[in-house]
Amino acid sequence: MDLTIVTLGLQCYIFANFQIQLHYGDAPAAKTIPTFLALYSFGFIYELVLVYDALRMKNTIQVIGLCACNVGLLIYGAVQVRQIHNAAGVLVDNGATNDRVWGETEPFLIIIPCIVALGTILMTFVAWKLYDEFAWTIYKHISADLRMKRRYLTYQIYIALLKFDFFFFLGFTVQFLVVVSANLDAEFILTIIAIPVTIIILACAALFVRRESMFGMVVIILLFFAAMAYFCFKLYRMYSPATFTQYLPARPSMTFFAVITLMLIVITIINACICANNFNRGLRPHINKKKTPEEEKTTELSSNIGGAAASRMMID
Template structure:
């Protein structure tokens, strides 16, 4: 682990009252995190594609809910890994420690969903095989690969968690340079980072639940079906404005967003009730387990998002906005600023203890 060496400004200089650090970042762990997540995605997608192609080539065309379950699960799971890869790039680019931790937790979620997927696909294949829509051999051909997938994700989770721990110090130094040593300001910035990361994960889990409802659970194009379609773009708009208002420190805008989050919480609570109510439970049976998983995770994320949104509003107009909205200075400007802060003292270009 790299430890930054302390630099003390010369006595009598403008920077004598405080210490400055010069740190050479170690990109090894950054690349390791990217490589592990990329390798996990490639291997998992290859296995998912094989299972999907094997199912599609042997299935007899039919319109039963069970026939839609398998491709929906496989497509949604594959999208989860691709979306996670995008978030990895974004987190490493922004050096966002909170998002890195969130990605580790997201990988655990994908691991759990992968285990759920085995049972769900087995049930769907059994129903299709009994009805003569698919050969019984499909499950025997797919089962080993469906079991391997959670094992790969489990290994990936262990590796990225270890690398994330190594990245913590690396990114903490970046935040120090960006925010300075003001502990109160760092807490406000941390709250802001948590809120932005939650919005990104909210999008995936809400979309995952909605896709399953539209493809698997909805048997008729009623009013609820069309309202669910409309909810997708509306949710994207709400999440985008949620990020916009917190950056602009708009209290009124954030109050509206928080109220909309409460409405979303009521929506998912209603859906969970419908999935287990005797009168409507039959409509959700083909994907009830996975939909419940997505609904519960989304509810937990919404509650956490509301709490962090309130904390962000409480931090408005306390000096955080310039740190969020300011553009990155050019290298020359950074050097000039550092030099002036040190009273013209020359800082060694490389001071690092391995």
Template sequence: MSRQPRLQESPGIPSSTRNGLEIYIFTNFQTKELPNNAPPSKTVPTFLALYSFGFIYELVLVWDALRLKNTIQVIGLCLCNVGLLIYGAVQVQQIRTSINTLAVMSKIDLVVWSESEPFLIIIPCIVALGTLLMSFVAWKLYDEFAWTIYKHISADLRMKRRYLTYQIFIALLKFDFFFFLGFTVQFLVVVSSSSHDAEFYLTIVAVPITIIILACSAWFVRRESMVGMVAIILLFFAAMAYFCFKLYRMYDQQTAPEYLPARTSMVFFAVITLCLIVATIINACMCANNFNCGLKPHINSKEDKSEEKLTELSSNMGAAPVPSRMMID
């Protein structure tokens, strides 16, 4: 009998424990802070909100990766978890600085830091444990997904490489969205919320535009539109210029004080986003180079409703049947 994929799920205990700690830190901070509009007061809520959104977004991507049997996305999720681990570690010092600043302003008691510090340290440790468990599950799923792809692509190594390039590009778009959004939220909430200048409103407008650009990127690569891909690549270069400009403003003497409450984490998000954009541009060029090489029918045919064929590939290609993999007792 043919071997059916076993879709394993990562344990939920680390996630639920982490969420409980985040709720405690947030509640403790909010109840002991006096009302104020100072940027440091928004550091803790923003950090916890981003962290929570990050793991919710990861859950969606996990479901998406299992649904499409996308090995690259599963591996990317493990790397994304490492990024969230680093972000959690970076935020410890930033939150401490914010609480100290609020204490100087007599807006909060320093005891809040001593009460929160152990839990802020524990959270990255829990994320590290979850990352190890996720990596183990990803390793187990690798063989299952590789077998499914083999059955659709067969032994054509060149086609498999083209499909791998396509998978990487689609996965990069999904991670581009999260890190861009994370940077934007911190800018809007912590840095620019009190000024509401032109840059504030332009940044708000940039969010839906970015979503449209990312969606168009996926559509153009599936339709093998060379004109569309060239336009997308140029837009990604513009995004690179934007983040380089933001990094410059974070350390410019005139504007650095505005970014100081969230500068460490914003630099982290900006650098990660820049790296992702560079990788996306390179991969977009590789995908464009693969146009008109036979991959388009594989990724655009209608999906079969059966579990075995529910992937980003289609089996309606008229290819020679691939023998079933047998289980040996």
């Protein structure tokens, strides 16, 4: 938490220092720096929300996913240094900002990935400690049925993937809207429409798996394949000789987001198929029913008695 606040403070300083020294902001390079900084800050705020959600839901997979997401933010922070350097150089050459802005910004841009790396190490240690605690909670909630625990684990992975899919899709889209597309053309309008549509699709993906709707899951999987085609098309346009110039201001970071999103979509499709295969096998009541504190105490007492009895039988 403290490291996140420090990182956000450094990002705010870099943003404020850049804006104060900016003479005019019509060039695409002038939009690049605020977009990267805002997106990076949003990533940490979104992570805080997911940390709270993972602790509330006792989702070990989501905690592990957050560790991996932190590694992604670390890589993005390294990419950010180079892109902001290039953008600042373009602005200085055009007289849009002072030539000292990069010298004042570079040390903080280097410090931020170091702080993220430290946070990743600490988060990994905490995730390791939480694993046993959450595993015991799942045991109380699901029982000792190994096959049911595997189905529940697959469900947890699927729900966590949907949350990360949302962040990386939104990150890619925001960069495209702000940095790349400056005209109100059809692609720009369709991209704006895609944001609420994506939120609805991801919400339905979570709803259908909870209700074990096979038809709904088939539709969601087909939509995920369509999303894969969309990102493959965007990657082609980013490196096509005819269109690559309009993506240059943000191409490294957009490529990073597009590749990560494609990987997540592939994993999500595989997991969605496994979840669909687990329908009508007894998992639905465990997902939808929330135990009261009294029920959890009763389950824990029964587990302790059962464990003691098993131990006594082994002694006898």
